[in-house]
Amino acid sequence: GNSVTQMEGPVTLSEEAFLTINCTYTATGYPSLFWYVQYPGEGLQLLLKATKADDKGSNKGFEATYRKETTSFHLEKGSVQVSDSAVYFCALSSWGAQKLVFGQGTRLTINP
Amino acid sequence: EAGVAQSPRYKIIEKRQSVAFWCNPISGHATLYWYQQILGQGPKLLIQFQNNGVVDDSQLPKDRFSAERLKGVDSTLKIQPAKLEDSAVYLCASSLGDQANEQFFGPGTRLTVL
Numbered sequence: 001g002n003s004v005t006q007m008e009g010p011v012t013l014s015e016e017a018f019l020t021i022n023c024t025y026t027a028t029g030y031p032s033l034f035w036y037v038q039y040p041g042e043g044l045q046l047l048l049k050a051t052k053a054d055d056k057g058s059n060k061g062f063e064a065t066y067r068k069e070t071t072s073f074h075l076e077k078g079s080v081q082v083s084d085s086a087v088y089f090c091a092l093s094s095w096g097a098q099k100l101v102f103g104q105g106t107r108l109t110i111n112p
Numbered sequence: 113e114a115g116v117a118q119s120p121r122y123k124i125i126e127k128r129q130s131v132a133f134w135c136n137p138i139s140g141h142a143t144l145y146w147y148q149q150i151l152g153q154g155p156k157l158l159i160q161f162q163n164n165g166v167v168d169d170s171q172l173p174k175d176r177f178s179a180e181r182l183k184g185v186d187s188t189l190k191i192q193p194a195k196l197e198d199s200a201v202y203l204c205a206s207s208l209g210d211q212a213n214e215q216f217f218g219p220g221t222r223l224t225v226l
Contacts, residue, residue, distance in 0.1 A: 004154070032213060043116075044155070044203065044217040089154050098143060098213045099168055102154030 002027045006090050006103035013080055014111050021075040021106050023064075023090035031092040033057075033066050033073040034100065038087045047075075047088070082110045114138065116218035118204050124224045130192040133221045137185070137206030143167075144181055145215065146189050147203040155203055161187065162209060194225045 007022040025031065035047040035057070048057030053068035062077045073090060090103040117136040125131050137144050143162050147155035158177065160168040163184040172179070176195070181187040191198055201222050205215040 036217075043219040044205075046214055046216075049214070091154070093213050098207065098209070099145065099157040099160055100147075100155070100215060102156070104152070104154050 002031065002092060002094055002101045004090050004092055004101055004103035006088075006106050008104075009106040010109060011106060012109045012111065015082055016079045017110075019075070019077040019080045019084075019108070021088055021090075021108070023073045023075065023103060025071050025073065025090075025092050027071075027092055027094055029094055030068075031094045033064070034091045034093070035062070035064055035073070035075050036089040036091060036102075038089065038105075040086070044089065080108075080110050082112050084108060085110045116204055116206055116216055118202075118218035118221055120221055121219060122222050122224075124226065125194055126226050127196055128193040130190065131194055131223060132188050132190045133202050133204075133223075135187045135189070135204030135218060137187070137204070138216055140208070141206035141216070142184070142209035143207045144187050145205040145207075146179055146187070147205065149201040149203055149220070151200070158189070158202075191223075194223075196225050199223055199225045 003026045032051045034049045036044045037047045048059040050057040050066035056065045064075045087105045087107045089105045091100040145160050146158045149155040158172045159179045161181040164181045179189045201220040203220045204218045207215045
């Protein structure tokens with residue numbers, strides 16, 4: 001079945017550091033890939049998405065590239081801020097099956 | 113535009129009691145989802161509705177969980193009787209149901225079963 005594996009957390013960085021959160025997936029066909037973010041006390045929000053191979057999703061300085069050859073969708077940001085502290089979830093949905101399959105989440109803490 | 117509404121936000125019950133959660137999706141969204149998020153894990157789909165019909169309930173523990181979406185708008189999720197392992201956050205999400213499949217999530221209901 002479809003599954004998503006994320007880099008284990010928690011991850012703690014200093015402000016302005018470079019961020020990478022690894023995500024790999026197993027799926028039949030050509031899934032759409034997503035990163036969701038959950039800020040403290042808030043609901044899940046879509047951060048970015050990519051729907052086909054080599055697409056790059058980007059938002060709020062975050063980027064992720066859909067790599068079919070390595071079945072990966074790693075999240076990156078060049079310079080993190082304290083306000084980026086949150087839990088990040090990688091997810092996929094298969095073509096025709098709209099449900100999201102999530103990874104376990106990575107808690108990110110940014111220290112000033 | 114109003115987001116997905118859920119109530120209550122928090123609920124504490126004893127095992128073997130019953131509980132119900134309510135969700136009001138974004139207006140015009142045909143597809144509604146209920147997810148269960150256990151602490152330290154990612155959300156897991158329990159049930160998916162398209163309008164008022166069930167599309168996927170393969171991971172819903174049907175001996176104790178039930179859900180309905182009357183008139184294709186609001187939805188309720190019920191647990192009867194609750195077990196300790198049902199302690200989790202229950203998330204409702206909605207989407208237009210198109211292939212873009214952007215899902216919008218409510219704030220969730222945190223259930224504690226004692």
